[in-house]
Each structure stands twice: as structure tokens, then as C-alpha cells.
Amino acid sequence: MRPGVKWEDMHLLAEKVILEHLVQIGILNKYPIEELVQKRVGAIFFPHGLGHLYGLKTHDIGGYTDGPLRSEIAGLSKLRTRRTLEEGICITVEPGIYFIDFMIEKALNDESLSKYLNKDKIDEYKGVGGVRLEDDIVITKDGYELLSSLPR
Numbered sequence: 001m002r003p004g005v006k007w008e009d010m011h012l013l014a015e016k017v018i019l020e021h022l023v024q025i026g027i028l029n030k031y032p033i034e035e036l037v038q039k040r041v042g043a044i045f046f047p048h049g050l051g052h053l054y055g056l057k058t059h060d061i062g063g064y065t066d067g068p069l070r071s072e073i074a075g076l077s078k079l080r081t082r083r084t085l086e087e088g089i090c091i092t093v094e095p096g097i098y099f100i101d102f103m104i105e106k107a108l109n110d111e112s113l114s115k116y117l118n119k120d121k122i123d124e125y126k127g128v129g130g131v132r133l134e135d136d137i138v139i140t141k142d143g144y145e146l147l148s149s150l151p152r
Contacts, residue, residue, distance in 0.1 A: 001093075001137065001144045005085045008068075008076060011050040014095040015042040015075065022097070026121040041116045043075030044107045047100065051092035052080040054136065089139045090147075096132025099125055 001010060019036045022028040022045060053063055063081030064070060071077050104122060107113040136147040
């Protein structure tokens with residue numbers, strides 16, 4: 001993350017990493033990651049946007065005041081901003097995965113998506129519910145500064 005990087009590209013990068021790990025542990029069947037991204041398989045498990053601006057309020061306003069409008073693409077439609085990062089922007093980075101029954105069932109009943117899913121392995125993980133990491137950062141001239149200090 002640094003000035004000039006589009007927030008949407010950061011979301012897609014996080015989604016690719018999540019997809020790689022879901023394939024690795026067998027929740028998703030082995031297909032090229034780019035195909036999984038194109039078919040929006042990641043949005044089944046990563047249904048929220050990567051993060052949000054913050055300031056005086058927990059969820060600061062201003063995500064769509066300038067620049068591109070909200071996307072209508074699954075997963076990307078949940079982004080709270082599609083801005084290009086600039087020095088001084090404070091934003092959360094919140095990748096996560098969730099096992100949401102209605103989203104999984106909908107995908108399993110969609111023949112264009114079901115081939116990507118390993119139902120037996122998904123059933124093993126459903127009890128987890130989900131997990132989301134959250135870091136607070138500020139974009140600096142050359143990159144970013146991590147403001148949160150949490151053990152991983």
C-alpha cells in the first residue's frame with residue numbers, strides 16, 4: 001500500500017490470497033486463481049469490502065465523494081471506497097472469511113459456481129463462523145505506517 005495504488009486493487013489482492021489458502025486447505029477445488037476471481041468465488045467467503053476510511057468517527061464518511069462510483073460486481077460492491085490511495089489517508093485493512101449458510105447454499109445451487117466448492121470440507125469449517133483481521137494504517141509518502149499493534 002502506497003500513494004497511487006487503487007483501493008479496489010488492494011481488495012482483489014487480498015481476495016487472491018484468501019482464495020489461494022481456501023484451495024490449499026481444500027475448501028475450494030483446484031482451479032486457476034484468476035478463474036476463481038473472474039467467477040467471483042471469493043465473494044462467497046469474503047463478502048465484505050477490505051476496509052473503510054476512519055477519522056473522527058469509527059466509520060468516517062467520504063469514501064465515494066470523488067473518483068469512481070460504487071461497483072456492482074459481487075464482493076467489490078461492498079467496498080466503502082474505490083479511491084486511489086494518497087499520502088495522509090487513514091484506512092482499515094480488514095481481510096476476512098465467513099461461512100454464511102445462505103451464501104454457501106446459493107453457490108452450491110448455482111451450477112456455474114458449485115464446481116469450485118468442496119461441500120464436505122466446507123461443512124467441516126462451518127462451525128468456525130468466520131474470522132476477520134483488522135489493522136489501522138496511514139498512507140505515507142513511501143508506503144504506509146501500521147498504527148495497530150496486535151499479535152498475529
